Amino acid sequence: MLKRRILSLLWQNSSEIRSMARITYLNSFSAPNALEILANCPEHEVVRISGDDPIERSFETLGRAHAYQCVGARDEVPVSLRVGTEFLSRAPELLVVSASGSGVDVFDLDACTAAGVLAVNQAGANAQSVAEHALAMMIGVQRAITRADRVLRSGWQGSRLEFMGTDLAGKTVGIVGIGNIGTRLARICSGGFGATVLATDPLVKASDIERRGAQSATFDELLQHADIVSVHTPLTSDTRGLFDADTFNRMKEGAVFINTARGSIHDEDALADALACGHLGGAGLDVWAVEPPQPDHRLMQMENVIATPHVAGCTSDSLHNMAEHAATQLLDIFSGKPAARPVNPAVLPRFKERYVQIFGESDGI
Numbered sequence: 001m002l003k004r005r006i007l008s009l010l011w012q013n014s015s016e017i018r019s020m021a022r023i024t025y026l027n028s029f030s031a032p033n034a035l036e037i038l039a040n041c042p043e044h045e046v047v048r049i050s051g052d053d054p055i056e057r058s059f060e061t062l063g064r065a066h067a068y069q070c071v072g073a074r075d076e077v078p079v080s081l082r083v084g085t086e087f088l089s090r091a092p093e094l095l096v097v098s099a100s101g102s103g104v105d106v107f108d109l110d111a112c113t114a115a116g117v118l119a120v121n122q123a124g125a126n127a128q129s130v131a132e133h134a135l136a137m138m139i140g141v142q143r144a145i146t147r148a149d150r151v152l153r154s155g156w157q158g159s160r161l162e163f164m165g166t167d168l169a170g171k172t173v174g175i176v177g178i179g180n181i182g183t184r185l186a187r188i189c190s191g192g193f194g195a196t197v198l199a200t201d202p203l204v205k206a207s208d209i210e211r212r213g214a215q216s217a218t219f220d221e222l223l224q225h226a227d228i229v230s231v232h233t234p235l236t237s238d239t240r241g242l243f244d245a246d247t248f249n250r251m252k253e254g255a256v257f258i259n260t261a262r263g264s265i266h267d268e269d270a271l272a273d274a275l276a277c278g279h280l281g282g283a284g285l286d287v288w289a290v291e292p293p294q295p296d297h298r299l300m301q302m303e304n305v306i307a308t309p310h311v312a313g314c315t316s317d318s319l320h321n322m323a324e325h326a327a328t329q330l331l332d333i334f335s336g337k338p339a340a341r342p343v344n345p346a347v348l349p350r351f352k353e354r355y356v357q358i359f360g361e362s363d364g365i
Contacts, residue, residue, distance in 0.1 A: 020044065020359075021334040022093075024061050026070035026081060027051055030100045031316075034323035041331055055080045062091045066358070067330055070106060072099030072121065073310065075291045077106045084108040088115040095355060096333055099343075100322050101126055101313055102180070103262060105235055109344045116350035118333070119343040122325040124180035126313035131184035133312035134230050134260045137284025138173070140306050141256050142166050142228075147303050168193045174226025175199040176219070176242075177233030177261070178212050185230060186213035198222045201233075223247065228256045235262035243267060248274035254281040260312040263287040272298040275305065286312045 022045045029035060038046050047065075049058045058081065062068065068091070070077055081087070083097050083106060094117055097107055102123040112119045140146060143165035151158075173189045175182045178199040189195040190213050198221065199214035206216035222229065229251060233239045243257070243266035251257070257280060259266055268289055274280045282304035288297075292309045299305050313322075329340050342348065 021066040021330075022047065022064055023067040023069065023330055023334075024049055024065040026068070026077065029069065029323045029326060030071075030319040031323035033320055034327040037324065037327035038331070044331075044334060049081075051078050051081060059090050062087075062094070064093060065091060066093055066334070067096040067098060068094060069098045069326060069330070070100065072101050072103035072105055072107075073291070074105040082106040082108075083112060083117075083119075085111045085115075088112070088117060093358060095351065095358065096120060096330065096339075098122075098326055098330060100326055103234065104343050105262065107343075113344045113347040113350075116347060116354045118339060118347055118351045120329055120333075120339050120341050121343050122322045122329070123341050125321040125325040126315075126318035127180040127184045129315040129318035130181045130232075130260050130312040131188060133286060133308070134181075134185055134232075134258050134284070135188055137258050137260070137286070137306050137308075138228050138230070138256065139168055141258075141282035141284050141304065142168065144304075146306050168195060168228075170194060171227040172196045172198060172225050174217070174222040174229045175214060176222065176229065176231045177201050178204055178209055178214060179232065181260075182214075182230075182232035183212040185232065190214070198226060202238075220250065223250045224252060226252060226255060228258060230258040231261045231265055233261055233265065235264055239265050241265070241267055243271070245270035245273065248280060251280060253279055256280070256282045256284070258284040260284075260286040263289045263291065268297075268299060272302070275299075275302055282306075284308075286310055 020043050023038065024047050026049055035046070038044065047061050049061050068083065070081065074082065085108065088094065088111055096118050097112060099107065099121045102121050104119060104121055107119050109119055144163045148163045168189070173195045175186055175197060178186060178201045182199060182201070186197045186199060190197045197214040198217040199209050200217050200219045200222050201209065209216040241264070245267065248270055257271065271283060275283060283299070284306040285299065286308045287310055293300055300307055333339050
């Protein structure tokens with residue numbers, strides 16, 4: 001009661017609302033600058049937990065936490081530290097869960113909403129890096145760059161025509177999901193290479209797609225016309241398995257498939273079949289159903305596949321941006337400002353109620 005009274009008095013006498021929040025993060029932020037930013041507001045308690053710690057020790061901290069920050073990739077977070085119904089039941093004061101990037105695979109959003117917990121991400125912080133990686137894969141597959149590198153190092157003495165590729169200029173690029181990353185890629189491909197860019201996104205109006213640098217198309221139209229299909233959608237119940245055998249069969253013959261979003265959006269066996277029979281011309285894959293994939297994975301054995309281990313967003317620039325976005329957004333939330341990047345906005349009324357219950361009256365959220 002005394003703490004709440006003190007906070008109420010502080011709020012009444014200051015235009016900036018501040019809460020003494022307990023912020024817990026798993027292992028590390030994406031870059032050290034996050035802790036430097038948080039240190040500028042020493043009224044908040046910032047505590048690290050380790051994925052290697054006994055789970056009971058972790059929940060001694062999480063049970064008191066108001067915010068939980070972790071990486072959004074499911075294979076990098078222990079099952080017991082992924083946010084679901086059981087996790088939330090053991091963290092009764094939790095108000096915010098924050099993912100380090102745009103993906104929120106480790107959060108059960110329905111469970112968060114039911115518990116009144118706001119989920120946020122750092123969408124857009126790594127858009128340039130992921131778009132550049134997707135572009136590099138497009139060109140790399142079309143020009144057989146990795147295959148040429150491997151055989152040259154092994155003593156190749158053949159004809160250069162073995163590696164004859166095609167230009168990106170003048171091709172049709174299909175973008176599935178035109179959010180921050182898809183928009184950046186559309187503008188690079190159209191403005192820098194003169195490619196025709198088609199995009200499909202059920203959450204974006206046709207007029208907005210055009211403003212983002214692409215021509216609006218249905219999913220079927222995109223598959224039929226695109227020389228390259230690049231995936232930039234979150235993993236949801238609607239997108240899981242979106243690219244299956246039927247989808248790959250509907251793609252243009254010789255087309256290239258690129259996925260830098262999430263592995264489970266495409267069926268790996270179906271993709272391998274489409275490549276093996278020659279229907280598709282190649283693939284660039286940064287994401288996998290199980291990460292990292294095993295060396296004997298079918299797709300890893302194919303010369304027309306470029307494989308990387310979920311590193312599209314891992315540049316020093318993007319990691320710095322993600323850390324800054326994450327720390328700043330948490331500080332904004334606990335100073336009473338609206339979250340910049342809410343993932344489950346339907347929770348906001350309940351979240352505000354819980355915020356006031358925990359910290360006292362606030363007119364800033």
